[in-house]
Amino acid sequence: MKAVPIAQTLPAVLVESTAERLSALVDAHYDRLYRLARRLAPSADAARDLVQDTFLRAARTPRAIPTGARDEEAWLVRVLINIQRDEWRKSSVRARYTAAAAPPDPAGDDPEPTFIARATIWGALDALPPRRRAILVMHELDGMSVAAIAALLGIAGVTVRWHLSRGRRELARILGVRSGDRHEDA
Amino acid sequence: MKTLNDLLRSADPLRDAAPTPDDRERVRRATIAAAARTAPRAGGLGRRGVLAAGAAALVGLALVGGKAWLGSTTVHAAAVRFEIRLAESTPTLDLQPVRVGPERTIYLHRDAIVTNDDIVDARVVPAKTPGQFNIGVRFTPAAGEKLRAATADHIGRPVALMIDGEVVMAPTLRSAFGADALVTGNYTKDEADRIANGMLLR
Numbered sequence: 080m081k082a083v084p085i086a087q088t089l090p091a092v093l094v095e096s097t098a099e100r101l102s103a104l105v106d107a108h109y110d111r112l113y114r115l116a117r118r119l120a121p122s123a124d125a126a127r128d129l130v131q132d133t134f135l136r137a138a139r140t141p142r143a144i145p146t147g148a149r150d151e152e153a154w155l156v157r158v159l160i161n162i163q164r165d166e167w168r169k170s171s172v173r174a175r176y177t178a179a180a181a182p183p184d185p186a187g188d189d190p191e192p193t194f195i196a197r198a199t200i201w202g203a204l205d206a207l208p209p210r211r212r213a214i215l216v217m218h219e220l221d222g223m224s225v226a227a228i229a230a231l232l233g234i235a236g237v238t239v240r241w242h243l244s245r246g247r248r249e250l251a252r253i254l255g256v257r258s259g260d261r262h263e264d265a
Numbered sequence: 266m267k268t269l270n271d272l273l274r275s276a277d278p279l280r281d282a283a284p285t286p287d288d289r290e291r292v293r294r295a296t297i298a299a300a301a302r303t304a305p306r307a308g309g310l311g312r313r314g315v316l317a318a319g320a321a322a323l324v325g326l327a328l329v330g331g332k333a334w335l336g337s338t339t340v341h342a343a344a345v346r347f348e349i350r351l352a353e354s355t356p357t358l359d360l361q362p363v364r365v366g367p368e369r370t371i372y373l374h375r376d377a378i379v380t381n382d383d384i385v386d387a388r389v390v391p392a393k394t395p396g397q398f399n400i401g402v403r404f405t406p407a408a409g410e411k412l413r414a415a416t417a418d419h420i421g422r423p424v425a426l427m428i429d430g431e432v433v434m435a436p437t438l439r440s441a442f443g444a445d446a447l448v449t450g451n452y453t454k455d456e457a458d459r460i461a462n463g464m465l466l467r
Contacts, residue, residue, distance in 0.1 A: 127292075201276045254272060
């Protein structure tokens with residue numbers, strides 16, 4: 080009896096290449112997806128579920144995932160936004176928001192007035208469709224340029240600007256602040 | 266008056282909740298388990314059929330060469346005790362001698378590097394010879410690292426893969442172990458099934 084390199088025997092059985100790739104995909108993109116998910120979902124638990132659902136979609140259709148870090152990320156981000164959009168449509172978040180905005184997770188020793196203010200601000204985002212919300216948080220909080228967002232989502236720059244503008248106006252109206260809309264965004 | 270950007274930054278939930286390694290690991294396991302359930306399979310699987318927990322990055326095993334010996338096998342419908350131990354070709358007082366072939370004796374270290382508790386998956390793999398089967402074993406990432414560390418300094422010396430206290434393989438290490446091992450016992454299908462299933466029992 081002799082031992083042979085595992086790679087000679089196992090790939091067809093254990094689908095190692097797929098397992099390896101998915102594992103690498105999680106390593107490379109989990110943090111980025113969680114950051115986006117946490118800003119799209121109403122709670123940390125919902126964000127974790129959203130990220131997991133995204134990777135599960137990848138696991139079910141591994142051949143659909145493009146190669147290259149940038150294309151992988153774009154694919155995963157789009158999947159994540161689409162899943163959240165489906166969820167958003169099902170749960171009619173917009174309607175619920177007007178009745179009672181879902182607050183984000185309580186933040187430890189956050190003083191109540193601050194917590195309520197943050198809950199109100201973040202709850203207002205629930206009124207936005209997920210893709211618009213994603214564009215807004217990527218631009219406002221991640222500092223991504225219009226061109227980078229457009230490339231990531233596979234849409235035109237003008238579409239990104241339109242979503243930004245509408246998103247800012249909608250939020251500003253709800254929150255009673257200046258939208259800070261800037262036509263020089265690029 | 267604050268701008269929208271000011272308000273969003275002040276309310277950003279990521280100020281309080283960064284992603285954690287535990288979350289990432291949980292997602293990794295679920296993802297690979299889902300892929301395993303989806304993928305077509307060519308070989309027999311352990312009943313517990315889990316690629317689940319496992320599956321950290323695969324590190325190829327290069328256990329090439331070396332002689333090994335298949336001990337007699339008794340069929341049990343129960344847990345199988347699996348161990349990997351370092352071994353030596355020359356005796357010392359604290360090592361346990363084991364005959365592994367007509368002209369070969371190895372000397373086992375007393376402590377196992379990994380055991381059943383470190384296995385996340387074991388499955389039957391067809392051997393090159395039709396009708397014979399081997400067993401692919403996957404360890405937890407922590408156990409894989411332990412194996413790698415223990416075997417890296419043991420190159421050129423034997424290592425023993427043991428089932429129910431018997432040495433079933435004693436190859437000479439040509440490179441360090443990784444997170445996977447292939448027990449090439451050239452078993453019958455029933456034997457291989459019994460061992461693979463038994464390895465997953467604690």
